[in-house]
Amino acid sequence: PVCSIDHAVISHTKCSFFAYVAGKLPVPEGPDAGDHFFHGHLRVVPRVGPAPQNVDMKLHRQPRVSGFGCNGTWTSRFWWMCVSWFLCSVVVWSSVLSVVGGAGQAYNFTLALLIATTNNGPGKISGGAFFVALDDLNNNLSASLTASTGDTAHFRYVFRDTRNDDVTAMRAMVDLHCDEETNVTAFIGPDVLCSNAALVASSFNISYISYDCNDIHTLKDNMHRYLVVNMEPSLAHVAKSIVALLKYYQWRSFWLVTGNGDTNTDWTDAGENLQDLASKEGITVNDVSKELLNDKYHSGLAQQRQPYPKIIQESRYKTRVYVFLGDYNSLIDFLRALNDEGVTSRGDHVVIAAVDYNTRTVSGGDSFFRVDEQGGTPEQSQMDAFRNVLLLMRQQPKNHTVQFNNRVYAKNSQHPINGPRLLPSWKKPPFRQEAYYLYDAVMQYGTAVLDLIRDGLDPYDSRLVIGKIRNTTIRSIQGFDVHINDVGESEGSYVVRSIASNASGLVPDLWQVGSFQIEEGGPKLAYRPNNISTVAWVTGSVPVSDPVCGFDGSKCKSDEEMEEWRNRAIGIGLAVFFVLAVGILFIGLRYWFRAKRMRAQTLSAHGVCSNSFAELRAVADEEGLLA
Numbered sequence: 001p002v003c004s005i006d007h008a009v010i011s012h013t014k015c016s017f018f019a020y021v022a023g024k025l026p027v028p029e030g031p032d033a034g035d036h037f038f039h040g041h042l043r044v045v046p047r048v049g050p051a052p053q054n055v056d057m058k059l060h061r062q063p064r065v066s067g068f069g070c071n072g073t074w075t076s077r078f079w080w081m082c083v084s085w086f087l088c089s090v091v092v093w094s095s096v097l098s099v100v101g102g103a104g105q106a107y108n109f110t111l112a113l114l115i116a117t118t119n120n121g122p123g124k125i126s127g128g129a130f131f132v133a134l135d136d137l138n139n140n141l142s143a144s145l146t147a148s149t150g151d152t153a154h155f156r157y158v159f160r161d162t163r164n165d166d167v168t169a170m171r172a173m174v175d176l177h178c179d180e181e182t183n184v185t186a187f188i189g190p191d192v193l194c195s196n197a198a199l200v201a202s203s204f205n206i207s208y209i210s211y212d213c214n215d216i217h218t219l220k221d222n223m224h225r226y227l228v229v230n231m232e233p234s235l236a237h238v239a240k241s242i243v244a245l246l247k248y249y250q251w252r253s254f255w256l257v258t259g260n261g262d263t264n265t266d267w268t269d270a271g272e273n274l275q276d277l278a279s280k281e282g283i284t285v286n287d288v289s290k291e292l293l294n295d296k297y298h299s300g301l302a303q304q305r306q307p308y309p310k311i312i313q314e315s316r317y318k319t320r321v322y323v324f325l326g327d328y329n330s331l332i333d334f335l336r337a338l339n340d341e342g343v344t345s346r347g348d349h350v351v352i353a354a355v356d357y358n359t360r361t362v363s364g365g366d367s368f369f370r371v372d373e374q375g376g377t378p379e380q381s382q383m384d385a386f387r388n389v390l391l392l393m394r395q396q397p398k399n400h401t402v403q404f405n406n407r408v409y410a411k412n413s414q415h416p417i418n419g420p421r422l423l424p425s426w427k428k429p430p431f432r433q434e435a436y437y438l439y440d441a442v443m444q445y446g447t448a449v450l451d452l453i454r455d456g457l458d459p460y461d462s463r464l465v466i467g468k469i470r471n472t473t474i475r476s477i478q479g480f481d482v483h484i485n486d487v488g489e490s491e492g493s494y495v496v497r498s499i500a501s502n503a504s505g506l507v508p509d510l511w512q513v514g515s516f517q518i519e520e521g522g523p524k525l526a527y528r529p530n531n532i533s534t535v536a537w538v539t540g541s542v543p544v545s546d547p548v549c550g551f552d553g554s555k556c557k558s559d560e561e562m563e564e565w566r567n568r569a570i571g572i573g574l575a576v577f578f579v580l581a582v583g584i585l586f587i588g589l590r591y592w593f594r595a596k597r598m599r600a601q602t603l604s605a606h607g608v609c610s611n612s613f614a615e616l617r618a619v620a621d622e623e624g625l626l627a
Contacts, residue, residue, distance in 0.1 A: 104146065104149060104150030104151035104152055105151045105152075106151070106152045106153075106154070107151065107152065107153045107154070107449075107453060107459060108153075108154050108156070109153065109154070109155050109156070109185045109186070109446075109449060109459075110155075110156055110157065110158060110182060110183055110184050110185050110186075111130075111134070111155060111156070111157050111158075111184075111185070111186050111187075111188050111442065111445070112157070112158050112159075112160065112172075112173075112176050112182075112184045112186070112187050112188065112189075113127070113130050113157055113158070113159050113160070113188050113189060114160050114162050114169055114172055114173065114187060114188070114189035114190040114191075115127050115130070115161070115162060115189050115190070115191060115438075116161065116162045116163055116164040116165075116190075116191070117161050117416075117417055117418070117419075118161055118163050118164070119163050119164040119165070120164065121161075121162070121163065121164045122191070122212070122432055122434060123161070123417060124412060124417060124419040124420075125412065125419070125429055125430075125431070125432050125435070126212075126408070126432040126434045126435035126438055127411075127412060127417040127419075127438075128407070128408040128409065128410065128411030128412035128413075128414075128417055128419075128435070129408045129411070129435040129436070129438040129439040129442075130157070130188060130411075130438055130439070130442055131157075131411040131414070131417075132404070132407045132408055132411055132439060133438070133439045133441075133442035133443050133446075134155055134157060134442060136443065137155045137442065137443065137446040138154060138155055141153075141443075141446055141447065141450055142154065142155070142450070144450075145450050145453060145454070148454065149453065149454060151453055153449070153450060153453065155446060158176060158182055158184065159416040160172040160176065161416075162189070162190045162191075164192075166190070166192075166193045166196060166197075169189075169190035169197060170196060170197070170200055172190075173187060173190075173197065173200050173201065173204075174200070177204045177206065184206060185206065185207070185449075185460060185462075186206065186207040186208070186209060186445050186462075186465070187201050187206055187207070187208045187209070188209050188211070188438070188441055188442060188445070189210065189211065189212075189438075190210075191210065191211060191212035191213065191434070192212060192213065192214055193213075193214065193215055194208075194210045194213035194214075194215060194216045194228070194230065195215050195216060195218050195219055197210070198210075198216070198219065198223075198226040198227075198228040199226065201226075201227055201228065202225070202226045202227045202228070205227070205462050205463075206227065206462055207227050207229075207445065207462040207465045207466055208226075208227055208228045208229075209228075209229050209231065209441040209442070209444065209445050209469075210228060210229070210230045210231065210232070210441070211230075211231045211232055211434055211437035211438040211440075211441045212232050212434040212437060212438075213230050213232055216228070216230045216232075216234065216489070217234045217236050217265075217266075217269055217489070218265070223487040223488060223489070224486070224487045224488075226488075227462045227463065227466045228466070228488055229441075229444070229466060229469045229470065229484065229488035229489075230488060230489050230490060231437040231438075231440045231441045231444070231490050232434070232437045232490060233394065233482070233490045233491060233492025233493075234266075234269075234489050234490070234491075234492070235266040235267070235269070235270050235354065235356060236266065236269040236270045236272075236273050236489075237270075237273065237485070237489065237490075237491040237492060238270055238325075238354045238392055238492070238494060239270055239271075239273035239274035239276075239277050240273075240277060240491060240523075240524075240525055241392055241494045241516050241525055241527075242274055242323060242352055242354070242392065243274070243277045243278060243281055243283070243525075244516055244524075244525040244526060244527045245352060245390065245392070245496065245514075245527050246278070246281075246283055246321075246352075247281065247283075247527075248526075248527040248529075249542055249545075250545070251283075251320075251321045251350075251544075251545035252282070252283055252284060252545050252546055253283065253284040253285070253286050253319065253320075253321065253545050253546055254278075254283070254284075254285065254286065254319060254321040254322065254323045254352070254545065255285075255286045255287055255288075255289070255315045255318065255319035255321065255322050255323070256271055256274065256275070256285055256287070256288045256289070256323050256325070257288075257289045257291065257294065257311060257322060257323070257324045257325070257326065257334065258270070258271035258288065258289075258290055258291075258294055258324075258325040258326060259271075259290065259291065259292065259294035259295035259325070259326055260290040260291065260292055260294075260295065261290075261295065262292060262295060263292070263295045263296050264295040264296055266356070267294055267295060267325045267326050268290075268295075270325050270354065271288070271325050274323065274325070275288075286315075286318055286319045287315065287318065287319075289311045289314075289315065291307050291308075291311070291326070291330070292305075293305070293307065293326070293327065293330045293333075294324075294325065294326025294327060294330050295326065295327070296327055297327040297328075297329035297330045297370070297371070299329075299370070299372040302330070302333060308330075308333055308334045308337040309337045309340070309341065311334075312334075312337055312338055312341050312343065313341070316341065316343055316349070317551050317552040318551055318552075319349075319545075319551060320348060320349055320350070320543055320544065320545050320546070320547065320551060321349070321350050321351075321352065321543075321545045322349065322350070322351045322352070323351075323352045323353070324351055324352070324353040324354075325353070325354055326353075327356070328355055328356065329370040329371050329372070331353050332368070332369070332370050332385075333370070334351075335351065335385040335386060335389060336381075336382070336385045338351070338385065339381065339384055339385040344384060344385060344387055344388065344538070345384075345538065346538070347387075347388065347537065347538030347539035347543065348539070348543050348544075348547075349388060349543060350388045350389070350390065350543045351388065351389045351390070352390050352392070353389065353390070353391055353392070354391075354392045354393075354494075355391055355392065355393045355394075364508070364509055365377060365378055365508040365509070367386075367508075367509070367510050368382045368383060368385075368386065368508065369382075377508060378508050380506075383499060383506045383508060384506070386498075386499040386510075387499060387506075387536065387537075387538050388535075388537060388538055388543065389498060389499065390496050390497075390498055390513075390535070391496065391497045391498065391510060392494045392495075392496055393494060393495055393496075393497055394433075394492055394493070394494060394495075395478070395480055395492075395493040395494060395495045395515065396478075396495075397436060397477075397478040397479060398478065398479030398480070400479060401436075401477065401478060401479065404439075404477060405428075405431050405435075408431075408435050408439075409422055409428055436476065436477055436478050437490075439477045440474065440476050440477055440482075443477070444469050444474060444484075445465065445469070448465045448466075448468035448469050449465055451468055452464055452465065452468060466488065469484055469488065470484055470485070470486055470487065470488045471484065471485065471486040471523075472484050473518055473523075476493075478493075480493050481493065481518055483518055483523050485523065491523070493515075493516065494515075494516055495512050495514065495515045495516075496512070496513050496514040496515065496527070497510040497511060497512050497513065498510065498511065498513045498535045498536065499511075499536060500533070500536075501536035506536070511533040512530055512533060513529060513530050513533050513534060513535050514527055514528060514529040514530050515527075515528055515530070516528065
């Protein structure tokens with residue numbers, strides 16, 4: 001045929017032919033220039049060198065035959081050739097006009113899922129969340145982009161099983177980067193040990209969104225240099241919620257009990273953050289006690305050391321508010337020690353503590369027992385130990401996530417996760433929290449690149465993508481807002497729980513008594529108490545952090561001392577009164593005796609010797625003494 005199109009995939013930015021037709025490029029010259037006009041007719045020949053990306057266009061035209069044309073002899077052969085030329089022109093120019101006329105651009109993104117599905121990896125239970133998010137991106141968010149801009153976006157994936165091994169995970173990242181056909185635009189995972197993965201991804205200039213990390217906070221001050229965002233909340237940022245709680249109750253000082261960082265740095269990091277934030281808010285840290293058992297509980301070591309009674313004896317008369325950052329089992333020992341020392345029953349102390357859901361799930365009657373104790377119905381003393389205690393726990397997903405959980409279970413049974421297929425009547429395995437973080441990771445990456453397209457920016461620039469996610473507040477699939485700070489760490493969402501009570505007394509459960517809300521216009525938090533359930537304070541009122549009389553009452557006197565001072569004051573008052581009375585009496589008598597002498601002298605001068613009143617009166621009248 002005169003003109004044939006073997007295959008064409010239109011690229012709106014990298015095909016020089018369309019830019020040339022639109023008049024945006026000068027007419028090339030030379031036999032190897034690529035796209036030509038030949039004798040007033042369009043002629044497209046193969047380019048020399050590699051073809052542009054996303055373009056595989058092959059248009060060929062046979063050499064011009066003398067005497068041939070649409071004005072030639074109207075034979076069947078020429079007629080067929082004219083029709084072929086017309087159809088070829090229609091196809092080519094319709095493609096050209098679609099580009100020049102402003103049709104949308106097609107974007108393709110490849111997400112690499114690196115998760116452990118073997119060697120007891122958690123991917124068998126949580127991995128399906130990735131594919132649920134991928135479906136939502138392609139079916140929902142991409143459609144909204146096309147409707148608003150005319151552009152299209154497609155998200156595909158590649159999968160690698162990390163086998164619960166960080167070396168395997170690093171090797172998979174390198175192999176995917178070196179595979180030019182894969183063209184990975186983002187790493188979703190690997191999980192658990194993420195600091196090394198962040199370094200590898202950043203060196204490749206590829207976005208890395210993590211969802212289950214134990215060590216990401218070790219990057220600390222250098223994290224802003226890496227192309228990483230961590231969707232799993234870090235315990236280090238529970239400090240912001242604690243400060244919001246302190247400010248709400250107007251507690252201006254506290255004693256910090258935390259770990260020493262030998263076996264676990266999570267609690268020490270949280271303690272350092274808390275001290276920094278407290279200082280900025282004008283809240284005083286009375287002192288800090290560091291204990292190994294706060295990092296990780298060990299029953300044998302706890303029985304041997306018994307450190308908490310010593311800490312309480314040292315601090316009880318130096319603070320009224322304790323902030324406990326440590327293992328939940330160690331917290332139980334600390335609270336029982338407070339109760340045994342008689343501190344809890346006084347009702348003038350309060351304990352604020354954070355619960356790490358990675359090590360302990362707290363619910364119902366089991367909340368009052370250590371992991372090495374047999375659960376059941378707690379004794380009264382075990383419940384009393386939890387009075388005046390405020391526990392900060394991660395907010396649990398809302399009820400609407402049941403449908404989401406079922407979608408994840410369904411995806412888990414499909415390729416490439418290949419988990420067990422669960423029948424409707426079967427009991428489903430416990431749902432892992434990491435599945436929510438994994439879904440949020442995929443959705444936040446997709447939302448970021450689509451926003452960049454709408455803004456006219458490069459969605460393949462990883463620094464722009466990571467910058468779009470950082471320092472934002474997102475709506476998690478769990479049903480509440482989560483803040484991503486300026487270095488890419490999720491700060492999580494916490495609620496406050498306290499021991500429940502009713503008219504008959506304490507109830508063996510922990511009820512939610514409040515939550516935290518992100519303040520409008522900034523990442524600060526504000527505590528919002530629950531109007532339904534309230535804290536069962538021992539004395540019926542909120543303890544104060546800085547008593548007027550001091551922590552030990554030294555600024556005020558005791559009742560016995562006040563009685564003694566009262567008696568002294570009365571004695572002094574009586575003494576003063578007696579002295580004044582004697583003085584007044586003395587002055588009065590002295591004046592009386594003086595007046596008497598003066599009268600006697602006056603009468604003697606007039607020769608009056610009688611002391612009768614009548615005579616004295618007569619003399620006085622004559623002398624005018626009574627006037």
